[in-house]
Amino acid sequence: MAWVNLVVAGLLEIIWAIGLKYTEGFTRLWPSIFTVAAMIASFYFLSQALKIIPIGTGYAIWTGIGVAGTTILGIILFSESAALPRLGCIALIVIGIMGLKLTSP
Template identity: 50%
Template sequence: MAWILLVVAGLLETVWALALKESDGFSKLGPTLVFGVAIVASMVLLALALRELPVGTGYAVWTGIGAVGAAIAGMVFLGEAAVLGRILPIALIAVGIVWLALSHE
């Protein structure tokens, strides 16, 4: 169950990162509200997951999911450059996340 909570928390990190960008410095109410709800929910789920997972593993996987998700979402939804020089390191981070999760004891 802790892993499910952690993955959802990481996905919510992606949501709050995108909402933060769209809030335009907190000047747009809708994205600002989405940001607030998503960041609180992400932190709560992370905290619950860390009851059972080591902090190093949990935090690294959480930030990795958020970073990879935000980078991919930026390319897909915000028109950010989708070039090999960006895709390859994002893929390496994703591999690292999976590797770390699989090596958890």
């Protein structure tokens, strides 16, 4: 269950990171409320996962999911660069996440 909590926390991190763009510096009420709620939920699920998963592994995977997902959604939603070197770096992050999962107790 800890790994499920960690994945949920990572997905919520993507949501709040993308949500920051829509808050326009926390000047828009509903996007701001939604973003803060996603932040709180993300931290909650991360804290639950870290009861079992080592902190270094859990934090790295949480941020890795967030970085990779936010970058991919940035490409899709905001027309950010999809240059091959950039995608290659995202692939390296995903490989690192898989490696940490496979080598963790």
